[in-house]
Amino acid sequence: MTLTDQPAPAPRSLPTWCSIETAAAAAGLEVCAALHPARQPVQALAGGTLILLGTGTAFWPLFKTSPEYQDSVPDPVDSWSGRVVGALARDLGGTAYFPFGGPPYTPFINWALASGRFFTSPSQMLVHDTAGMMISLRGAIHFEQEFDIPPAPLAQSPCDSCPSRPCLAACPVSALADGGPYDLAACHAYLDTSAGAGCMSGGCLARRACPLSRSAGRDPEQTAHHMRHFHPQ
Numbered sequence: 001m002t003l004t005d006q007p008a009p010a011p012r013s014l015p016t017w018c019s020i021e022t023a024a025a026a027a028g029l030e031v032c033a034a035l036h037p038a039r040q041p042v043q044a045l046a047g048g049t050l051i052l053l054g055t056g057t058a059f060w061p062l063f064k065t066s067p068e069y070q071d072s073v074p075d076p077v078d079s080w081s082g083r084v085v086g087a088l089a090r091d092l093g094g095t096a097y098f099p100f101g102g103p104p105y106t107p108f109i110n111w112a113l114a115s116g117r118f119f120t121s122p123s124q125m126l127v128h129d130t131a132g133m134m135i136s137l138r139g140a141i142h143f144e145q146e147f148d149i150p151p152a153p154l155a156q157s158p159c160d161s162c163p164s165r166p167c168l169a170a171c172p173v174s175a176l177a178d179g180g181p182y183d184l185a186a187c188h189a190y191l192d193t194s195a196g197a198g199c200m201s202g203g204c205l206a207r208r209a210c211p212l213s214r215s216a217g218r219d220p221e222q223t224a225h226h227m228r229h230f231h232p233q
């Protein structure tokens, strides 16, 4: 038999929503949005199916056993995401994208909003239909093929039916205020004080005040780890 007689490799089977959700969950990730760029126009992509991945409830225990955490590599969550989302994309036959590593940055906010699963909150920060303001996007996988994805569950922003808007009143220094932008300087200055210990250990009061954030199932240790990365002391 010559090389030209070798049978062609079997075509890769079409990914399915279920297979992606199952593979993502096994890796500690949740599918938090999906879209078809041909019908929900986005920056940088024209067709196929795009899946956005965030940390799931299984993330923190899995991450703590990872070499990135145990070896204290720099930016361990980003390093973990690169390895894990990259492997998922290879296994599933897609292309991985990441919200870090720029500039230039991949347009994750544009993708998230186009999916109909994320919305702009009154302070201009993103809010998700189930994770609220406790959002941790870790990567995306783009597939050349179009396959079925479930419709976005909400027809409009959850903020439209949240008249008390507690996310706007919770920050002691009004760093997240109506209309934004995020006053990062005021936030970091507050976190440098002893009064900021509650945010450092328990997470941003404004994000936690969103009722939807309570269903995010975020491990308090993960939140504290994020805060130490956001505001090293």
Ligand code: SF4
Pocket: 121, 122, 127, 132, 133, 158, 159, 160, 162, 165, 166, 167, 168, 209, 210, 211, 212
């Ligand atoms: S607290 Fe209400 S207004 Fe604020 S982000 Fe959550 S749902 Fe929207």
Ligand code: SF4
Pocket: 170, 171, 172, 173, 174, 175, 176, 186, 187, 188, 190, 191, 199, 203, 204, 205, 206, 207
């Ligand atoms: S972390 Fe604390 S200081 Fe910073 S925006 Fe959130 S509530 Fe305000």
